[in-house]
Amino acid sequence: MAEAGSGGPEGGAETAPGGGAVPEADAWGDLLAAALLGTERRRPPVTVRPGQDPAAALLDAAALSTVARRAGVRPAAAWPLPAPAPADPRPALPAAARRRLGLLLADRVGQGPSGPRAAPDLTELLPQWLAMANGHGYRAPDALLPALLDAARARTDLRPDALALAGPRGLWLARLNAEWKFALRGGPGRGTGGLSESATPEEVAKLWEEGLFAERVSLLSMVRHRDPAAGLALLAGTWATERAEDRLMFLDSLRDNLSPGDEPFLEQALADRSRNVRATAAELLSALPCSALARRMAERSRAHVRLEDPAGGAGAPRIVVRAPEECDSAMQRDGVVPKPPSGRGEKAWWLGQLVESTPLECWTEWFGGRGAAAVVALPVADGWQPDLHAAWCRAAVRQRNTAWSRALLGSPAAPLSTPPIAGEAALAAAVTASWRDPAKLLSALPPEERAGWVAEFIAAHGLSDAFRLLGVCAVPWSEPLGRAVVDALDIARDAGSYPWSFSGVMGLAERCLDPAQADRLEVLTAVSDEPEDGSPGAVGYWSESFQRLVGTLRLRAVMRDELNGAGETPSNSPETPTSAPPPDPAPPTAPQPAADPTAARTPHQTTPPESHPPTAPQPTADPTAPRTPGLAEPRPAARTPPRMPE
Amino acid sequence: MNPQGERWTAEQVLALAPDTASRIAGGELGTAGPWSGTGSDAQSVWGLCQGGGSAPYQTVVDLEGAGGPGYRCGCRSRRSPCEHALGLLLLWAGETGEGSVPKAAAPPEWAGEWLAARRSSATAPGVAEGAETADGTAAAAGADPVAARRRAEQRAARIEGGASELEQRLTDLLRDGLASADDDSHAGFTVWGETAARMVDAQAPGLAARVRELASVRASGPGWPGRMLEECALTHLLSQGFLHREELPEGLAATTRSRVGIPVGTAGLLASGPAVRDHWSVLGRQDSEEGRLTARRTWLRGRRTGRMALLLSFGAAGRAPEPALPTGLVLDADLVYYPSARPLRAVLGTRYGRPAPESEATAPPGTGIAEALADYGEALRDDPWLDAWPTVLSGVTPIPGQGGWQLADARTGTAVPVDPRCLQRTNLWQLTAVSGGGPVTVFGECGHRGFAPITTWDPHPVPL
Secondary structure, eight states: OOSSSSSHHHHSOOOOOOBTTBOOHHHHHHHHHHHHHOTTTSOOSSOOOTTOOHHHHHHHHHHHHHHHHHHTOOOEEOOOOOOOOOOOOSOBOOHHHHHHHHHHHHHTTTTOOOSOTTSOOHHHHHHHHHHHHHHHTOBOOGGGHHHHHHHHHHOGGGHHHHHHHHHHHHHHHHHHOGGGGGGGSSOSSOOOTTOOTTOOHHHHHHHHHHSOHHHHHHHHHHHHHHOHHHHHHHHHHHGGGSOHHHHHHHHHTTGGGOOGGGHHHHHHHTTOSSHHHHHHHHHHHHTSTTSHHHHHHHHHHHHHEEEEOOGGGSSOOEEEEOOOSOOOHHHHHTTOOSSOOTTSOHHHHHHHHHHHTSOTHHHHHHTTTOOHHHHHHSOBGGGOHHHHHHHHHHHHHHTTOHHHHHHHHOOTTSOOSSOOOOTHHHHHHHHHTOOOOHHHHHTTSOHHHHHHHHHHHHHHHOSTTOHHHHHTSOSSOOHHHHHHHHHHHHHHHHTTOOGGGGHHHHHHHHHHSOGGGHHHHGGGGSOOOOOTTSOTTHHHHHHHHHHHHHHHHHHHHHHHHHHTTTTSOOSSOTTOOSOOOOSOOOOSSOOOOOSSTTGGGOSOOOOOGGGSOTTOOOTTSOTTSOSSTTOOOOOGGGOOOSSOOO | OOTTOOOOOHHHHHTTOSSHHHHHHHHHHOSSTTEEEEEEOSSEEEEEEOOSSSSOEEEEEEOOOTTSOEEEETTOOSSBSOHHHHHHHHHHSGGGOGGGSOBOSSOOHHHHHHHHHHHHHHHSTTOOTTOOOOOGGGOOTTSOHHHHHHHHHHHHHHHHHHHHHHHHHHHHHHHHOGGGGGTTHHHHHHHHHHHHHHHHHTTOHHHHHHHHHHHHHTTSOTTHHHHHHHHHHHHHHHHHHHHTGGGSOHHHHHHHHHHHTOOOOHHHHHHHSOEEEEEEEEEEEEEEEETTEEEEEEEEEETTTOOEEEEEEEEETTBOOSOOOOTTEEEEEEEEEOSOSSOOBEEEEEEOSOOEEOSSOOOOOOBOHHHHHHHHHHHHHHOTTOOEEEEEEEEEEEEEETTEEEEEETTTTEEEEBOTTHHHHSOHHHHHHHHTTSOEEEEEEEETTEEEEEEEESSSEEEO
């Protein structure tokens, strides 16, 4: 072998040319030919000493040649260098936080913690850590970028935060390795190809014209954030030439800074070739209460839903519904889907779509100036209440109407509309019977009120229906909410059931409880006496679960302090800016728990973003279906205990 | 002993972990929560860890000792150090907060007993650990020198027999032609297997390993005849070297003996060999599974002498091999090199103080690509069987290519291919991420297959 490495003549180093004692490459070829055929058949091109076996002489010469060629290896010609990675001006992580990230990412490899089940689950803490780190504006350590990209590849829920932390160098690296192609596509929070907020219009236009899809998505959201009209102009300029799935993603990115100025563009998009684009445009327009579409929908609703208020007290006022008889082409153009999902009557289906797109203020106007609570309290004739209220709920969520959300939520202590049924039956029941979707309505309320409502709900109903509600509460949980959850867990323990019936809530509590609660929880980790009617062994499992909860809370506090740089100077970062990190790095929204706590470990949840736009409307499905696919209640019945007690 | 009672760094602690799972679990336990009754003096750390059971685990770490740190914990884990010992050390280590593990005048009784027992046994005679079975060249202390010499002669005679037999096999192969082995590769494989077993019988494990290597070359893909001839020729060179060792210069004869597989006792080596005292920088470390053992290679370079050294140690499964020297530390110690024409492997002698991190985090000085290849060539002059020589390359940029990688020097337009055997085990993407398309310093082994990266700097050391 003449070259350093086995890359062959084109990839390897050159052999030292002959001269002196170094044999020619040809000489090696001759030796090899003789060796292949055998010295019996071919006389080797070597000097054989008297009495020496020609084969031994061949080996002598081959050894000399081998060592000489190895000693004479020379450098190869360099391939073209990759373009250097763009600079990332963000400060480096404090040393302890950097070490923590290394451990969090190492756990993902699947070695799993060796300790008891009471040990914290690091894979569930990674999303929170990433969000906190991004809150501080740190950049990822270069050496951990491959592990970070691998983690994001395996878990789609990590991608936005992982890629934001990875920054421009992460994107640079992902371009070099086909396994990280996902980073170059889809989703917000990606690098904008090195463009900063202060980019000139020419730079923006150039990136918009030539950039990768991911860069364009983040560019659009950046420009929209700064100047909504400029962003819209950017999109309108190339709209006709975009692919349908790209149009859908771009259109969806208008959602966050939606304003009346977007109406003409959206009105135009109602005639788009793609059905999904049309549906999204209609949905966005109906979220603009002053839009022409909203007015048209309101007029239609008004013809079908009216207040019957007998004069002179001849009976209580009530709402009477006359369902639409047809779904004409004008309605369809405004986004009404004519064909209902199986099992639903088409008239009720059409009515629901009209009402959900009607500005909620209209009802107050039409129903004698009644406020939201009064309208919701009105009786509805002929069993139309579930359909009507469900549509109002969707409208309240879409229009982010606090008053209506509050009214539709009602009192948290009110009896549940569906009896709590465990497992799949509950999910099915929730879809068909429950017109209310408290989790989504809650998101329109201010965080404090939201937490208070959920706390009262848990105090009244326990934890079995609380999972999704907890998922929309701000992290860390407020003090009253945290107390309600802990109290409910304590009650459940005293009732003698197994902790894994509450594993979903337990997992949320580990991630969302304020770490300051750890000391208060400490007493619950003690192994108490077994209640007589309790499940065998449950006490031990509860103790273990609470230990894990306390351990996780403590770890979160440490992680937070590490990111704050508590007690140390920033690591290896001469360019660390002097600006202090924000005092409270906690992300404003709750982490999105995986449907099943065990599912988060499953590798390869790699769905290409195109086929799975986060907010793609699904016109044929029930519009009340949760927007976040992962946010479904775990099924406690499906969990099996790790060790069955005798 | 270190009178200042200087605390270790968290990296030093994590480097002690026998495996990834312990490292992670230890990281979780490195918070004040589960701990009580913690304390430390200049030589030990102790604490009580609330575990799964009712009584907390009593965890003690002896920071000093003849064979490195010692651990004891109530958890009875197979691993050593266990996650509790690691967690305790992390808590104690400089950055996690002084207040968690306060200084104390003396350990509590439960910890003190074990510490005292450990220290007294370490100084007791007759427990010299790690001494390999020695042959005559380095007679174990106390053994009868005459008997040792006789055993050594017997062994040498057996190896000579094995080497002659191997020579016969090689010349037979070359007489029939390498291509003839092609006809029935299964039979060929068996022949090599038998030969390897014969070499084990002949007490020549080094020859046996070479023969097993030969058996695998046949299946190594295109270009195998060239590699086969190279390996056969070098094996031939080694058996000839051993058969004629009396005529060789002293150093080369020692190299031949060690390559054939005659061990050198570390105890004898430490007693007799010249010690090289220096501040040794830890340039890299690699653990690999070898059967049921974990083999650990630690590469050092002397600050004063500039000499490279390799420490090779073994640990049973679940136990971290000693010494635990993470990359980036400097150790003031004596090293004794194994006798060789090109000394590299060494044994650690007296240490003068605990290993400490480099005073400032910078990449070590390195050489260019042409120089590195020339250094390897130079080393081959002394030891023709060397596959590679440890080298620090500076100013190189990793380039991923189709089916291979290069380390290139943009200033000279030259490059060295990355050893293809690294593609599986080395995190070349990590190297690329640190490089960011710019020049970096890389420590690794430079040889005829290319360069095998082991460490890079960002400017803190990054094991690859």
